[in-house]
Amino acid sequence: MAATAAVLLIIVVVGLASLAPKSEPESVNRSPVADFSYEANNLTVAFNASASNDPDGNIGNYSWSFGDESEGNGVNVTHAYPANGTYEVSLTVTDNGNAKNTSKKNVTVELVIETEKKYPSAVIKIVSVDNLTVVVSGEDSKAPDSGSIVSYDWAFEGGGIATGVSATYSFAANGSYNITLTVTDNLGATNSTTISVSVASPPQPPPPPPPPHEDGPPGLLNAIEIHEEKADRNSGLQNSLGHLRMNLDKWLERHGTTP
DSSP states (O other): OHHHHHHHHHHHHHHHHSSSSOOOOOOOOOOBBOOEEEEETTTEEEEOOTOBTTTTTOOOEEEEEEESSSSESSSSSEEOSSEEEEEEEEEEEEEEESSSEEEEEEEEOOOOOOOOOOOOOOOEEEEEEEETTTEEEEEOOBBBEEEOOOEEEETTTTTEEEESSSSEOOOOOEEEEEEEEEEETTTTTTTEEEEEEEEEOOOOOOOOOOOOOOSSOHHHHHHHHHHHHHTTTTTTHHHHHHHHHHHHHHHHHHHOOOO
């Protein structure tokens, strides 16, 4: 009986132990994901690790190795390389549970030296100005480094255009006008220059003098004719000519004859 009682006591103790609450298992920390992008400008590269993430926490550290024995920290970092080449860059991220993850990429950098762009020179030569018409030439224009000018484009103030080494244009009225020449060389570079030119129509001749009176005293008519011939060379005769014509008009009025 004593043995049976002992067995029953063991069973009861074991059963009670199986009914006791069990402690929950510790959660497993998941590793973060390391990812980055970059943008190169000559030898300087801007790195961005904002694409990295931690599925069950947060990232506490971003550690960089730039492949040239240099290191850095941070989500966004900029690094200048010493020379052209391809460098293996690694990013290691560490989360709040001390789990780590690393991502690597090859980054190529190259120093680009921009050469100074050269432009042709545009030169306008006025060949002739005749009344309202002007003839211009761009033959003195030059392209750099033994290049060549492949096109000449002219613009005349007022709306006129032309092409070619030389151009002829007639303006509508007297005045000063701008002329612009744009040249393009064999490499596609362009340059322009502008000059001003004055044009004018020739002065109109003065109107002919009125015909002499056919009626009147011969002596008075002869005096008027002589004064008219000499008045343009002697300003002092102008007043005398005026008086003679007044006398002729009065004579014609008295005698009823219309000049």
